[in-house]
Amino acid sequence: MTDAAISIQGLCKTYAVKGVPGGKRALDGVTFDVPAGSIFGLLGPNGAGKSTLINILAGLVNKTDGAASIWGFDIDAHPRNAKASIGIVNQEILFDPFFTPFETLEIQAGLYGVAKRDRRSMELLSAVHLADKANAYARTLSGGMKRRLMVAKAMVHSPPVLVLDEPTAGVDIELRQQLWAYVRELNQAGVTVVLTTHYLEEAEELCDRIAIINGGRLIANEPTRELVGRAQEKVVAVTVDRDLAEAPSNVCFDKVTLKGARTLEITYRKDRVNAGEVLAAVTRDGLGIVDVSTKEPDLEDVFLNLTRSSAGG
Numbered sequence: 194m195t196d197a198a199i200s201i202q203g204l205c206k207t208y209a210v211k212g213v214p215g216g217k218r219a220l221d222g223v224t225f226d227v228p229a230g231s232i233f234g235l236l237g238p239n240g241a242g243k244s245t246l247i248n249i250l251a252g253l254v255n256k257t258d259g260a261a262s263i264w265g266f267d268i269d270a271h272p273r274n275a276k277a278s279i280g281i282v283n284q285e286i287l288f289d290p291f292f293t294p295f296e297t298l299e300i301q302a303g304l305y306g307v308a309k310r311d312r313r314s315m316e317l318l319s320a321v322h323l324a325d326k327a328n329a330y331a332r333t334l335s336g337g338m339k340r341r342l343m344v345a346k347a348m349v350h351s352p353p354v355l356v357l358d359e360p361t362a363g364v365d366i367e368l369r370q371q372l373w374a375y376v377r378e379l380n381q382a383g384v385t386v387v388l389t390t391h392y393l394e395e396a397e398e399l400c401d402r403i404a405i406i407n408g409g410r411l412i413a414n415e416p417t418r419e420l421v422g423r424a425q426e427k428v429v430a431v432t433v434d435r436d437l438a439e440a441p442s443n444v445c446f447d448k449v450t451l452k453g454a455r456t457l458e459i460t461y462r463k464d465r466v467n468a469g470e471v472l473a474a475v476t477r478d479g480l481g482i483v484d485v486s487t488k489e490p491d492l493e494d495v496f497l498n499l500t501r502s503s504a505g506g
């Protein structure tokens with residue numbers, strides 16, 4: 194057992210690209226740990242380097258520099274143990290369409306050297322709600338079913354760490370919810386889960402901790418709540434007791450717009466002023482406040498702010 198399920202230090206990857214001197218740098222000194230027992234989100238815009246990082250952990254891409262270990266096993270010094278400690282669900286759906294889901298899991302278990310008596314194929318199929326499809330041809334499964342089969346396939350050797358690379362791309366909302374429910378169950382049973390996703394609200398809902406990479410560099414790595422708290426802009430809608438001809442201005446307000454005759458939508462920076470000061474600024478002109486509602490920043494705001502500021506240097 195180890196405190197970090199995955200430990201990554203100074204990881205670099207430069208792809209050799211024809212006609213590009215020096216190649217394409219996809220990872221540029223990335224360092225972070227995934228705490229054991231967590232659901233960890235790895236976010237980043239397209240081309241940020243997420244798949245490269247996961248493929249290095251999977252042993253599919255050779256790193257250029259740095260170190261990585263999985264469940265305490267260095268991927269260079271102990272590649273077999275490292276590989277046995279991780280299950281990876283790739284973006285692409287890969288399995289033989291002529292085998293049934295049950296056979297698919299049995300074959301995968303065989304590849305990992307799981308003894309027959311230790312195999313859990315039916316249990317895994319039930320967990321991903323595919324027990325009734327155990328003997329159907331895999332090619333007759335829907336897209337969502339195939340993806341769930343991929344998750345079951347990644348778990349045949351009972352790895353302590355499961356990585357899901359964009360697992361819900363193209364999966365409808367209901368199936369996505371089922372998949373996340375299963376991910377939560379696995380996590381409660383002790384599996385550390387790493388997921389990359391473009392669905393920020395899901396990362397926010399599911400993950401204890403979130404790392405963001407952009408342009409091959411780590412730009413954030415924090416508990417989800419703290420990351421969300423870093424969004425400095427807040428919006429408050431204030432309904433007043435009389436019609437307004439125009440929105441009042443005040444130094445407290447970053448932006449203010451009139452929404453209807455009596456409602457002001459005020460944007461302020463919570464690192465500069467607090468809600469009390471904003472409301473006091475409204476009443477200063479003799480206006481009475483009838484109603485107030487606030488909007489909490491979500492990860493989308495944080496993500497955009499962080500990637501924008503890192504792109505701007």
Ligand SMILES: Nc1ncnc2c1ncn2[C@@H]1O[C@H](COP(=O)(O)OP(=O)(O)OP(=O)(O)O)[C@@H](O)[C@H]1O
Pocket residue numbers: 208209210217218219237238239240241242243244245246
């Ligand atoms: N085999 C390769 N040869 C050259 N460049 C590559 C190769 N694979 C990836 N890249 C480049 O490396 C960078 C990182 O790509 P990567 O696929 O890791 O990003 P990503 O964050 O997973 O993006 P996405 O969300 O689109 O999958 C990109 O600029 C990509 O074009």
